[in-house]
Amino acid sequence: MSLLDKIILGITDTHDASAAIVHNGKVLCAISEERIQRVKSTGGFPLGAINSCLEETKLKLSDIDYIALAGTRAVPVNLLGISSTLELKDYLKIQEKIRKPKFYENKKTSISSIFPNYKPKGNPFYSLKELPLKEYRELNQPEREKIAQYRLNFIANKTKKQVSDIHIFDHHLCHIYYAYYASPFRNKKVAALSLDGGGDGVYESISVFDQHGQHKRLHAAHEGILGPIYSMITLLLRMKPNEHEFKVMGLAPYAKEYHKIATKNFLKSILSIKGIKFIKNPKLKDFYFSLVEALQYERFDGIAGGAQDWLEENLATWVSNVIDYTNTKNIIFSGGVALNVKANLVISSLNKVENIFVPPGSGDESLSIGACWALLDKLKIEKEEKKKIQPLNNSYLGSDISKKEIEDFKNHPVIKDKYNLIKGEPNKLAAKALLNNEIIAICRNRMEFGPRSLGHRSLIANPSSKDTVSKINSSIKGRDFWMPFAPSIIEDEIKNCIEDNSKCDFSYMTFTANSKVNKRKDFIATIHPYDSTMRVHSVSKKFAPSFYDLISCFYKLSGIPGVLNTSLNIHGKPIIMKPIDLINELLVVEGVKIDNIIINNLFFKLKEI
Template identity: 30%
Template sequence: MAEIILGISAFFHDSAAALVVDGKIIAAAQEERFSRIKNDSAFPSAAIKYVLEEAGVHPEEVTQIAFYEKPLLKFERLLETYHAFAPNGLRSFLKAMPVWLKDKLFFRRMINSELKALGFPRLKLLFPEHHLSHAASAFYPSSFEEAAILTIDGVGEWANMTIARGSGNKIKILKEQHFPHSLGLFYSAITYYLGFEVNSGEYKVMGLAAYGDPEAEETKVFIKKLFDEIVDLREDGSFLLNMEYFRFATHLTMTNDKKWSALFGVFRRGKEDKLQQLHANLAFAAQKVLEKIVLRLARTALNLTGSKNLVLAGGVALNGVANGKIMEIEGLSELWIPPAAGDSGGALGAALATWHISLNNEREPISEDAMQGSYLGPGYSNEQIGSMISKYTGLNFRYLEETSLLEETAKAIENGLIVGWFQGRMEFGPRALGNRSILGDARNPEMQRKINQKIKFRESFRPFAPSVLEDDVSEYFDLSSCSPYMLLVREVKAAYKNENLNKSLGFMERLDEKRSAIPAVTHVDYTARIQTVSKKTNLRYWKLLNTLKERTGDGIVINTSFNIKDEPIVCSPQDAIDCFLKTEMDMLVLGNYVLYKEK
C-alpha cells in the first residue's frame, strides 16, 4: 500500500499544500493561486483539492497529514514574550489573546474540521517544528547525500535561525537563534520603515538597495549606526537586536519610529511618499547588515558540519543578493536553494519530514534535485484551453504547431513586443520560471520601464530577471553554475557592461541609463537575478530561447511573473486571458494558441 502524505502550511501567510507519495513529490501549490488573494493565509482547501486531483487520490486514501509547525509551542512563545515585556504591549495582547483562545489553541480541532469538510476521515495529525519543515524542504529534494543546512526567517515557534546537518535521511539541528533576535524581522522592520508592505515588500528593499550610494557619508553613517546601536553581531553570525528600537514583539507595528528617526534623521516613509536617495541609502545599509550576518552564519554552518555543500531555506533565503555572495565563500563546493524557500515550502517540508524522519524511510539516490524544476502546479491541455477561449466573445486566437508557435513568439520578442507565456504546469514558489511568465527582449533599453508601467503597474525602480539558456549563462554573467530557481544575483560580465555612465544623474533618472548590452535585465549595480533554463526540466521554454538565439544571436529574455501588482501569479487560462485583457501586453501564448492584442 502506498504511503500518501499531505503537507499543509496555513494561517500566517502564503498557505500551501503538497502531496508526497512514497517519497516522490507529486504536486504542490499555494492557496493564493486559486483564491486570487495575494499571500492568502486561509486554510488551503483549494490547493489540497488540486494536489489530490493531480495524484488521482481520494481523501480517504491519504495515510499521513502533517502541518508545518507546532501551534502550541508558538502560543507558549507568545505568552512568554508578553510576560517578559509587560506592561508594554497590553493593547496587542488584548487583541491577540481572544483569537488564540477562540481558535488557535484548538488548531488540531480546527484543522480536522477543515479536512472533514473536504471528505477526509479523522487521521492523527503530525506537527514537525517550523524550522525542521524548512530544513526538510531544502535538504531532502537536493542532490546532496550530506550537506550543511541553514534556515533563516522571521520566526517559527521560538527559532528564527537554525543550523543543521543533513545526512542520508537524517537531519540533526546543531544551533538555533531564538525570538525576538531575528534577522528576518530586522529586514521586515526596515521594509516597514521604508513604507513597503511587510511579508511582501522585502523584495522591494533588496531592489532599492542597489540605488544606494556606498561612497556617500550618509550611507556609511547608516551602516555604522545599525551595528553600533541596533545589531550586536558576533563572529559566528549570532546577534542581539536592541529591542528599544522595535515594536514587533509586543505591539501592532514593527518599529519604534521615534527612536529610529532620532537615530537616523529619517522619518518613516508613507506608502505614497516619493522615494529619495536617503531611502535608497538606508536600504543599502540594511542589505549590507543582512549580508554580513548571512555570510557569517553560512561559514559557521560549513564549519560546524564539516560539509562543503550548503542548502538554504526560510524567507531570508529568497534574498538573491545575499545568496550570490555566499557562493564566494572559500571551502563551499555547492549551494542549493529550493524554489519555495518561504512558508509555502513548509508544506512540502512537513510532508518530506514525515516520510524520512517519522516513518524512517531512506532517501533514493538522486543525481538532480527532486523539485522537477518547480513545475508542480496545475497544467491545462490544449483542449481545455480551447474550451476556455470559446467562452470569450471577440477574441481571435490561432492554433499553431510547435515550430510555428516558437518562431512566431521569438519574432514578436525580437520586434519589441511583450508576450504573455502560459505553458505546462504552474510553478510552486514565488517565481515564474517560464510557465506563467511575461517575456520581453532583454536587449531593449525601454523594456524594463514599459513592463513596469504598462503591464505590472508597479514601482519603476524594481528590476527584472533574465532567463538564459543554461549553457550560455557564463557568457553573460559571472556565474559558472546553474541557477534554476532565480535565487542567485550575480554581476553582468565586463564585456557586456557600459561603464561610461553619467555619475551626476539623480536617483530615479538612473533607471533610463543603458547599463549593458542587455539593459532590460541589468540592475543599476550591474547585477541580475538569474534563471538558467534547462532542456531537461522545461523543454518548450528552452526551445523558445534557442529559437530566439538562432534569430538574434542571444538566447536570453526578460522573465517576470504573469500577474499585475497586488495580484497572485495566474493559475488558469481564464486568469491569463483576464490579465492580458486589462494590461497593454501585446501577445498571449496559451499552450499552442496565440492571440495578438491588435487583432
C-alpha cells in the same frame, strides 16, 4: 509495502498557505492557495489547493495515508489570513497602537481592539467564531490548547481522516527538510540553515544531514533578528512588511556609501555573532520604533543600502562560522531571508563555500512539502530509501491546463474581440515577435511553485531593448521604477553570460550573478543598472523543453540566448494560474496591452486597430 509508497498530503495553513502531495519520494504536486483564491499570500486552511492537488494527481482523499501539517503553534491571526488582509496603513497602526503601548508603556494590548470588524480578504475556511483575532502572546495556555484542538479537528474533518493521522512538524524543521530533499545533495554531509521573520517562536535554525541523510538539529533560537528587522526597515520605507522586502533589496545598490553609514552602525549595535549563535542586544526595546528613532535623519536609499549591507555581512559571518563548526562546505539555505537573492550571491562567493543550494519558494509556501519529508523521516524510512527521495529538479509542480480551459479561452468574447489566432509553430512565432520588441504572455503546461515565473506563467520580452522596461511597466505590470527585470537564459549559454559561479544552481532565480561585460548590451533590460547583477534563470532543456525551445528560436534569430522574463500577473495579484485568470485580471483592465499570448500550443496576436 515500503513507507515511501505511502501517499502524504502536506499542509501549511498560516500565511502563504499551500498543499502538496508526496508519493514514492517524489513531489507529485504543490500549489499555493493564493493561486486559487486569487488573493496574494492568503492564509488559512488551503482547501482550494488541496482540491487542485487531488485533481492534478487524479487522487482522492481516501487515497491519502497521512497528513503532514507544518507549524506546531496554532496562531489565530495567521490562521485567519491577517498578513494578506492588512494594508500598509494597518501595519503602521499595529506599531502605534499595539507595539508602542506594549513595549514603551508596559500596557496590555490586543490586536482585535484595532480591527473590531476584521474580515479576511481571502477565505481562510477556519471559523471567525471559533478563532478569536489574537496573537500567540495574547492567549493563555487553555486557549492555546483549545485552538490547537479546533485546528486539528477541522483538518481531520475536511480531509476525512482521524486526528491521529495528522502529524505536526515545527516550522523551521519544515524549512530545513524542504531545502535538503529539494537539493541535489545526497551522499554528502551538508549544513542546512533557516532564517526568517519568525515561525513557531524561532528566527534561526541550523541542522546537519550526514552522508546517509541522517538529520541532527544543532541550533534553534529567536536571536537572529535579521528577518524581522529587515521587515521593519521595509515598513519604515513605507512598503508592506512580509511582502515588499525584495523592493528594499532592489533599492539598496542605488545608495552611496556615505549614506549607508549611520544605518549600518546602528544595526551593528543591535546584533552580534558569537560562533554559530546570534546575540541580540538586550537593550533593544522593540524592532520598529528603535529604527524610527535611530534613522530619523537618514535618506531612504541609505537606509535600504545600509540594511542590505548589514544583512549580507551578518549572513557571510554566520555561514562562515557554521562551516567551521560543522566541518562541511556544502550549504543549504531556506526560510524567508533566503529570498534575498543578493545576499545569496554574497554567501555563494565565500571561498569556504563549496556548494550552495537555495530551493524555489524558500518562504513559508514550501512548508507543506517540508512537512511531508519530515514525516518520512519520523516514520523512520531506511537509509537506502532516503536516497530514493528525488531532488526537485524543477519547480513545475502546479496545475496543468485542460483542453476545455483552452477551448474556453479561445472562444471567450474578449479574446475573439481583441485577438487573432495565428497559425504556425508558437515558439517560432514568438521568436519573431520578440525580435520586433513585442511582449508575449505565456500560459502553458504545469504552473510553477513558488514566487518566480519560470517560463510557464511568464511575460517575456526582448532583453536587449531598454524600452521594454517602460513598456511592460506602463502597459501591464505597474511595477516600481527602480526594480530590475530578470533574464531566462538557456542552460548551455549561462556560463557565457555571467561571471563564473559554478557553486550555485540557477534553475530557480534564487541567486543573482554578476553579468559579463560583453553581454550587458544583449541583456540591458534585465540588468540592475547600478550593480550590473542579474537574477538569472537557467532554462533546462530536459525540464522546461518548450521554454528552452522558444529561447533557442529567438537565439537563432537574434544571437541572444535569453529573454526578459517577469511574472504573469498584475501588480499586487498572485501569478496567473488558469487562462481565464489572464482574461479576468489582465486583458479586461483598461490600459493593459499584451501583444501576443501563448496558451499551450496556440498563439494569439493582438488585432491592429
